[in-house]
Amino acid sequence: xxxxxxxxxxxxxxxxxxxxxTCRASQGISNQLAWYQQKPGKVPKSLIYDASSVQSGVPSRxxxxxxxxxxxxxxxxxxxxxxxxxxxxxxxxxxFIFGPGTTVDLK
Amino acid sequence: EVQLEESGGGLVQPGGSLRLSCAASGFTLSDHYMxxxxxxxxxxxxxxxxxxxxxxxxxxEYAASVxxxxxxxxxxxxxxxxxxxxxxxxxxxxxxxxxxxRNGLDVWGHGTTVTVSS
Numbered sequence: 573x574x575x576x577x578x579x580x581x582x583x584x585x586x587x588x589x590x591x592x593x594t595c596r597a598s599q600g601i602s603n604q605l606a607w608y609q610q611k612p613g614k615v616p617k618s619l620i621y622d623a624s625s626v627q628s629g630v631p632s633r634x635x636x637x638x639x640x641x642x643x644x645x646x647x648x649x650x651x652x653x654x655x656x657x658x659x660x661x662x663x664x665x666x667x668f669i670f671g672p673g674t675t676v677d678l679k
Numbered sequence: 680e681v682q683l684e685e686s687g688g689g690l691v692q693p694g695g696s697l698r699l700s701c702a703a704s705g706f707t708l709s710d711h712y713m714x715x716x717x718x719x720x721x722x723x724x725x726x727x728x729x730x731x732x733x734x735x736x737x738x739x740e741y742a743a744s745v746x747x748x749x750x751x752x753x754x755x756x757x758x759x760x761x762x763x764x765x766x767x768x769x770x771x772x773x774x775x776x777x778x779x780x781r782n783g784l785d786v787w788g789h790g791t792t793v794t795v796s797s
Contacts, residue, residue, distance in 0.1 A: 606783030608724070615776065615790060616716075616724065621783035659724055663783060666740040668714075668726040 574598050574662055578671040584679040591647040593674045595660035600640045604664040607636055607645045610673075611656045619658075620645065650676070681705035681786050683777045688791030691767055699762040699791055701777030708758045709733040712780035715751065715762050716787075717773035725773075729780060730760065745771075767795045 575598040585591050595605065603623035610616040618627045620636040623643060633648040647654055655678055660671040687699040701713070712735075715727040728741040730751045739751050750763040760777060772795045779786040 608784070610724075615787045617787070618783055618785045621785070625782070627782065627785060661724070661726075661783070663780075666729070667742045668729075670724040670726065673723050 573667055574601060574664060574669055576660055576662060576669050576671040578658075578660060578674050580674060581672065582675040582677065584677055585650050586679045587650055587652055589650045591650050591654075591676060593645045593658055593660075593676075595638075595643040595645070595671050597641045597643075597662055597664075601662045601664035603639050604662055605638065605643050606661045606663065608659045608661065609654075609656045610659065616659070647676075681779075683779065683786055683788035685775065685777045685788045685791035688775065688793045690794045690796065692797050693767060693769055693795055695767050695795070696763070696765045697767065697793060699764070699775055699777075699793070701760040701762075701788060703758045703760070703779075706779075708753065708760060709737075709755045713751075713753075713760050714778045714780045714784060715749075716776045716778050716784065717771075717793075718776070718790075719770070719773040722773075727762070727775070764793070767793075769795050771795050 577596045579594045605623045607620040608616040624636050636645045657673045657675045659673045682704045684702045691697050714729045717725050728751050731738045748766045752761045774790040776790045777788040778784040
């Protein structure tokens with residue numbers, strides 16, 4: 573199985589900060605990677621698919637890049653509603669695996 | 680509006696069975712790959728299984744942790760999908776989400792809670 577790691581596991585940031593989260597796959601997955609946002613007690617929300625394509629309705633401050641084994645999610649200017657846990661997930665082959673998550677909280 | 684609604688969760692004893700349902704609205708389920716994702720209390724997301732679309736004969740894939748115990752099926756006439764769970768274990772306790780497998784996992788239901796406990 574392909575394993576997914578994320579760094580950092582958590583970070584503290586302020587409104588307006590630029591935030592970058594990294595996701596790494598244990599082997600190459602081309603661009604078959606997605607990012608999700610989950611707020612406490614809420615349903616996960618899809619942000620990014622195919623490593624860098626933004627889902628419809630997602631604010632433009634969210635962007636992502638990467639291919640192969642290394643990927644990043646960037647929030648250009650953190651907003652109050654962005655404090656949440658972010659998960660990456662590969663869909664290169666089965667089983668699909670999620671990363672352990674990165675929690676972004678208020679500094 | 681595209682929506683998914685799960686139902687059927689509840690409390691079940693270890694070794695028991697439960698069937699979850701997922702009703703789709705706003706799109707035709709048979710045209711899409713569909714997945715089940717679960718989240719144990721306080722934990723991260725875990726992929727449970729997938730059913731491909733009609734073109735791919737609704738074939739299925741499962742996580743090793745549920746293979747042989749869980750079965751995904753569909754009813755096109757009801758625009759619905761199901762997760763039959765047998766031989767349930769305490770570690771199957773989780774919120775189970777029905778998810779459309781398009782552009783990653785683009786549409787999520789609100790989830791239904793399964794608790795396996797004696």
